[in-house]
Amino acid sequence: MLVADRRYMNHFAGRVHPERPARIAAMIEMIEGLKRSELKHSAPREASIEELALCHSEKYVATVERTATCDRTDFDPDTHASAETWATARLAAGGVLTAVEAVLDGAADNAFAIVRPPGHHALPQRAMGFCFFNNIAIAASWLVKVRGMQRVLILDWDVHHGNGTQDIFYESPEVLYMSTHQYPFYPGTGWLDQIGSGAGIGFTVNAPMPATFGDTEYLRVFDRLLLPIARQFKPEFVLISAGFDCHFRDPLGGMRITEDGFLAMTQRLQRLADECCEGRMVAALEGGYDLQALAQCGRAVINELGKDGDEHITAAKDGVRAMPIIQRASYFLRDYWQIGPDGD
């Protein structure tokens, strides 16, 4: 199922801002070109104030609400609200909830919520990095606190580290947060030694990678580090922070993922969800700033979500440049998960 809506174009971050309404237009145009009549569509609902407050302070929620009375509010040098931002950001958080509800209720096997503004940099009390409310974290908290789930996986392949999501669940064993990201890079967090704390120790897994890594390195990290841990965790629901700014053509990121790479990552996560939780999986759009790449990657993910999951997957043998990262991550996580010397 797809959750998409032209109202996601209403938030305006400023002239010459990469996180622009045309991103949604490009995705909707791509969807309309798919001509797949069996693909269900659903309109998003708005998240309630209580749902936003699952991850954000009431004071901060009220601060964002007040921006609706101003033409422009600057939260940081990259993050600007227009009068329509409050409504659009509520619709973004609500769109991921719409997708999650549809999958839980059996109306869809899996879903892709094509939303903006993105969410994974948003902190409990602060907007940053183009993000206002942490859409994926609100969905994960909702699954835990409202639906009583005990194990929710968030896999974040956006080129940037999802510092907001990591922060929100840093002490939580119910939500396993895993991120592949360019490092060093914005926002500066996500080193290997950040593995959670308190009851949540071991439930944050970071794979920081240098620029120029591509499909083979990412798939090796998936096969030798992330998926072995995810299988031990046995998620009841799989959420993807699907940013496409690690595509080789993206103007902000320095990674080299292709459409085939996104397809292969989606395929692996779908297989994981099939094994652990009857295929329950929702992807939510985060970054991705080259419009053509965005649409092509979105199409790759959608095509994979529509399949029955019987294809054979060969474990990645290439991508040896990723081995030192896998080995070092395994070292930091050795007390919490069983991972082999090369992660297998």
Ligand SMILES: [Zn+2]
């Ligand atoms: Zn990003």
